[in-house]
Amino acid sequence: MHNQAQDISYIINHLGEDHASYFNAIAPPIMQTSNFAFETVAEMRKAFEDEMGGYLYSRGLNPTVDILRKKLAALDGAEDALVFNNGAAATFAGVVANVKAGDHVLSVTHPYTWTAHLFDTILSRFGVSVTYADGSDAASFLSHVQANTALIYLESPNSWWLDIQDLRAIAEVSKPRGITTLIDNSYCTPLYQKPIELGIDIAMQTATKYIGGHSDTLGGVLTGSAAMMRKIFNSEYLCAGNGIQPFNAWLLLRGLRTLPARIDRITASTQKVLAFLKTVDEIESIIFPLDPSYTQYGLAQQQMKNACGLLSFYIKAQEIEKIEHFCNSLQHFRMAVSWGGHESLVIPKCAGIPQNQFDATNPTHRLVRLYVGLEDSEFLIKDLSQAFKAASLL
Numbered sequence: 001m002h003n004q005a006q007d008i009s010y011i012i013n014h015l016g017e018d019h020a021s022y023f024n025a026i027a028p029p030i031m032q033t034s035n036f037a038f039e040t041v042a043e044m045r046k047a048f049e050d051e052m053g054g055y056l057y058s059r060g061l062n063p064t065v066d067i068l069r070k071k072l073a074a075l076d077g078a079e080d081a082l083v084f085n086n087g088a089a090a091t092f093a094g095v096v097a098n099v100k101a102g103d104h105v106l107s108v109t110h111p112y113t114w115t116a117h118l119f120d121t122i123l124s125r126f127g128v129s130v131t132y133a134d135g136s137d138a139a140s141f142l143s144h145v146q147a148n149t150a151l152i153y154l155e156s157p158n159s160w161w162l163d164i165q166d167l168r169a170i171a172e173v174s175k176p177r178g179i180t181t182l183i184d185n186s187y188c189t190p191l192y193q194k195p196i197e198l199g200i201d202i203a204m205q206t207a208t209k210y211i212g213g214h215s216d217t218l219g220g221v222l223t224g225s226a227a228m229m230r231k232i233f234n235s236e237y238l239c240a241g242n243g244i245q246p247f248n249a250w251l252l253l254r255g256l257r258t259l260p261a262r263i264d265r266i267t268a269s270t271q272k273v274l275a276f277l278k279t280v281d282e283i284e285s286i287i288f289p290l291d292p293s294y295t296q297y298g299l300a301q302q303q304m305k306n307a308c309g310l311l312s313f314y315i316k317a318q319e320i321e322k323i324e325h326f327c328n329s330l331q332h333f334r335m336a337v338s339w340g341g342h343e344s345l346v347i348p349k350c351a352g353i354p355q356n357q358f359d360a361t362n363p364t365h366r367l368v369r370l371y372v373g374l375e376d377s378e379f380l381i382k383d384l385s386q387a388f389k390a391a392s393l394l
Contacts, residue, residue, distance in 0.1 A: 012075075035058070064249045068253050072190075072256075079229070091184065092236070094222050097236045100128075107131070119153075138170055145177070180201050183200050270308065282315055309344075314368075327348050332379060
């Protein structure tokens with residue numbers, strides 16, 4: 001048998017699928033059922049004793065979801081996976097399953113909004129403390145580990161400043177101490193970065209983005225050891241009831257079929273857009289992990305196979321109106337949150353602050369994030385060019 005576990009084409013198109021059991025249909029069916037029946041009391045008893053060992057109720061396992069689980073685990077090089085309704089739900093379950101009252105969490109600075117809410121508002125109510133630290137230097141970051149540190153939370157790259165962390169170095173220190181490591185790997189997907197292979201315990205990705213790819217469904221994924229996934233399944237997953245529904249899982253399966261082709265095209269287009277942005281006088285600096293100007297370019301090359309479509313840049317602007325006019329003038333970059341779909345997007349950081357609080361000396365207020373989608377690169381560059389010209393006339 002060929003090495004199926006390492007064959008991306010096999011994983012995406014064949015792994016976990018049993019066509020003979022559903023009339024040789026090419027596309028697996030949507031098992032749109034809430035419940036599963038048993039022939040004997042003994043069979044039902046077995047399901048009660050081990051709900052992860054079979055099908056009892058679709059709040060737990062479901063055949064359509066299971067196909068997706070197997071593929072996502074294999075792509076990450078993990079033993080198992082759980083799929084949630086969205087990325088925030090996945091992160092919530094992965095964190096809460098591994099902390100208790102009195103524990104300490106070490107997190108990178110500026111985590112995703114709802115992850116920060118989990119740390120600052122929810123966990124704090126139950127006696128879990130959190131320290132935020134710059135993760136760019138592993139030794140400095142790990143110096144914040146305490147005797148009661150139970151979990152380290154990473155985002156590499158994160159979704160605004162595209163900060164990265166040395167995953168292998170952090171894992172090598174955390175594992176001997178029994179500290180669980182969890183990373184948000186949404187930026188790279190398992191095709192461009194494999195945190196599990198670098199020693200991270202739990203990899204999360206928002207399947208809403210590149211896995212789905214069409215901006216028509218939400219989803220979140222956790223991958224890791226079979227023991228870790230069972231631990232989360234038997235408690236947070238079943239209790240919160242935030243597992244993905246069969247139809248949404250089917251949409252993610254559909255998106256997964258074209259994942260390599262989509263992100264390869266997006267990555268190629270992003271390089272062309274990046275080259276254009278470097279010629280724009282209105283831009284102060286650009287942030288992109290695999291550009292030589294990036295501060296951690298060497299580390300990015302070591303642990304990332306490639307980068308996808310997300311980049312940020314600082315606009316030279318003394319007034320907020322210039323930034324707003326640039327964004328408002330874009331005709332083909334839609335203004336929206338998230339990324340990973342077919343459509344190109346823009347979001348300015350200043351959209352999150354009142355206009356009268358804009359401070360041109362604060363670089364964050366002048367930060368703009370672009371996502372390059374599946375449109376032709378020249379089509380997008382023309383749009384950016386006309387928007388910059390419009391903004392320069394102010």
